[in-house]
Amino acid sequence: MPSDNLEIKAISGHPGTVPGANASRDYDVCKLVDTTTCIGCKACEVACLEWNGYEFRETTFDNTYQTMPETAWNYWNLIKFNEHENEDGTLSWLMRKDQCMHCADPGCLMACPADGAIVQYANGIVDFNQEHCIGCQYCLTGCPFNIPKFNSATKKVFKCTLCSDRVGAGLEPACIKSCPTGCLHFGSKDDMKALAEQRADQLRKTTSHKDAGVYDPAGVGGTHVIYVLHDAKNPEKYGGLPANPTVPSMVRVWKRPLKWLGNFAMAFGILGAALHYLRFGPKTIDDKKSDGSNRETGERL
Amino acid sequence: MSSISVPREETTVPAGEVLRYNFKERLCHWLNGAAYVYCLLTGLAFDTPYLFWLASIFGGGATARFWHPWSGLVFFGATLWMHALWKPDMAPIPEDREWNRNIQYYVTNQDDRVPPQGRFNAGQKTFYWAMFYSAIVLLATGLIMWFPEKMPRDMHWLLTVVTFIHSATALITIGAFIIHIYMGVFMVPGGLRGMTTGHVPERWAKFHHPLWYRKIRSQR
Numbered sequence: 001m002p003s004d005n006l007e008i009k010a011i012s013g014h015p016g017t018v019p020g021a022n023a024s025r026d027y028d029v030c031k032l033v034d035t036t037t038c039i040g041c042k043a044c045e046v047a048c049l050e051w052n053g054y055e056f057r058e059t060t061f062d063n064t065y066q067t068m069p070e071t072a073w074n075y076w077n078l079i080k081f082n083e084h085e086n087e088d089g090t091l092s093w094l095m096r097k098d099q100c101m102h103c104a105d106p107g108c109l110m111a112c113p114a115d116g117a118i119v120q121y122a123n124g125i126v127d128f129n130q131e132h133c134i135g136c137q138y139c140l141t142g143c144p145f146n147i148p149k150f151n152s153a154t155k156k157v158f159k160c161t162l163c164s165d166r167v168g169a170g171l172e173p174a175c176i177k178s179c180p181t182g183c184l185h186f187g188s189k190d191d192m193k194a195l196a197e198q199r200a201d202q203l204r205k206t207t208s209h210k211d212a213g214v215y216d217p218a219g220v221g222g223t224h225v226i227y228v229l230h231d232a233k234n235p236e237k238y239g240g241l242p243a244n245p246t247v248p249s250m251v252r253v254w255k256r257p258l259k260w261l262g263n264f265a266m267a268f269g270i271l272g273a274a275l276h277y278l279r280f281g282p283k284t285i286d287d288k289k290s291d292g293s294n295r296e297t298g299e300r301l
Numbered sequence: 302m303s304s305i306s307v308p309r310e311e312t313t314v315p316a317g318e319v320l321r322y323n324f325k326e327r328l329c330h331w332l333n334g335a336a337y338v339y340c341l342l343t344g345l346a347f348d349t350p351y352l353f354w355l356a357s358i359f360g361g362g363a364t365a366r367f368w369h370p371w372s373g374l375v376f377f378g379a380t381l382w383m384h385a386l387w388k389p390d391m392a393p394i395p396e397d398r399e400w401n402r403n404i405q406y407y408v409t410n411q412d413d414r415v416p417p418q419g420r421f422n423a424g425q426k427t428f429y430w431a432m433f434y435s436a437i438v439l440l441a442t443g444l445i446m447w448f449p450e451k452m453p454r455d456m457h458w459l460l461t462v463v464t465f466i467h468s469a470t471a472l473i474t475i476g477a478f479i480i481h482i483y484m485g486v487f488m489v490p491g492g493l494r495g496m497t498t499g500h501v502p503e504r505w506a507k508f509h510h511p512l513w514y515r516k517i518r519s520q521r
Contacts, residue, residue: 070454113346113347113348113350113353113362114353114362115350115353115362132362133363134347134356134361134362134363134365134366135363135366135367136347136366137449137450138347138464140449140450140452140457140460141449141457141460141461141464146454146457149450150449150450152450155363155366155367240454248458248461250458250461250462250464250465251461251464251465253465254461254464254465254468258465258468258469258472259348259349259468261472262348262349262468262472262475263349263351265472265475265476266472266475266476266479269475269476269479269480270479273479273480273483273487276408276483276488277483277487277488280408280409280410280488281410282487282488282489282490283410283412283488283489283490283509284410285504285505285508285509286412286413286508287504287507287508
């Protein structure tokens with residue numbers, strides 16, 4: 001919040017404690033998507049394009065209501081539709097707003113080699129700075145949600161910013177503002193988590209969705225976009241939402257042990273060569289000792 | 302005329318010296334080396350934040366990322382060319398085993414106890430084969446890493462695997478490369494000159510590569 005640094009810390013000539021000190025919470029922001037009240041109108045898709053300045057691009061029709069198969073570098077917000085056949089033969093028409101999840105433990109940021117190309121704000125937003133992006137796409141490798149998308153013309157990677165430019169000015173993200181059913185909520189992580197749990201509880205108690213629950217995966221440290229799902233036990237059926245997303249183990253091993261092993265090995269390799277030179281020095285040609293004499297035959301040239 | 306000129310070779314060998322690397326071999330070696338060093342320095346920039354500054358030498362991270370794969374292709378091409386030139390000389394010979402067994406005498410400069418070697422000693426052959434096989438692995442993994450955007454979603458796990466293998470293999474080549482530079486420039490005086498001018502003194506050849514020296518002398 002922009003007013004945070006104007007919170008009063010000390011007051012001159014004031015007896016006792018500072019009124020209101022520590023009363024304000026540190027906000028880490030969160031988007032709550034209630035899939036049970038989404039009607040698939042795609043107003044959020046349009047609002048996202050409008051705020052971020054992208055043209056509405058051509059759609060890909062594949063016999064569903066979905067705009068295109070997956071998000072694109074210039075299409076960060078996509079409602080995923082799935083006509084899911086239940087065990088009892090009935091159909092569930094599932095809609096899920098797909099976008100960057102803004103992980104607390106972001107795999108994209110861990111994998112990225114470019115200084116400053118990906119930042120994580122204290123409020124939880126994970127943002128890409130394209131001016132520092134080198135186009136290597138290691139972020140794709142680290143992301144468990146298939147979110148970063150490459151623009152092959154500019155060789156830069158793009159994704160949802162959680163409207164960091166709006167949130168920084170005290171506004172809600174554009175998608176939230178456009179939602180007509182109120183299935184999208186925005187606020188502090190604590191508040192959204194409480195609201196989501198309340199809604200899931202309501203669903204379990206008052207509807208047939210006995211497996212309703214909140215999606216806030218612990219494998220990536222929790223996310224700053226959370227879902228209420230009718231069936232929290234099978235998130236995969238909501239357009240491929242991973243059940244237990246984590247930063248891939250190969251990326252973790254590559255970025256931590258291998259990198260440090262490599263750095264130390266290189267440093268000690270160079271140091272070792274220098275020490276060898278000091279101890280043994282260069283080879284000198286000794287015509288007497290070794291002019292091609294063969295130890296086995298004793299033959300001399 | 303005091304110099305011996307070798308027909309069909311562009312290299313003029315002065316008296317008292319012998320031809321070690323002809324022009325083709327030198328060109329191949331330095332093309333390979335230049336492409337490798339470019340990949341090495343830009344690759345180190347991508348590998349660790351402490352060396353990301355290396356990218357600025359080559360025009361910034363995005364430029365380095367653009368050229369790194371192309372330079373890798375040049376490196377691989379030069380490696381294949383080198384293979385065509387040196388494969389017979391790099392084939393293992395029985396003496397290699399003994400050299401490897403006595404490597405401590407070579408390392409500690411007790412050269413009178415080192416078994417005689419051919420054109421390339423067993424250590425040079427180890428370096429050569431390490432770089433040759435690494436080049437194949439780096440090419441195979443690097444081609445996939447060049448176009449991650451083409452990788453279908455359900456194959457993204459492969460990206461994580463090839464990225465790891467690419468880094469690990471590059472580290473193996475770096476270890477070999479450090480030793481190669483140290484040997485060629487510092488530990489064996491005359492080695493670098495042999496690779497630039499193409500010729501070495503006879504006593505250098507006799508001392509470091511006696512079997513090879515004997516062979517070329519008998520051919521003369």
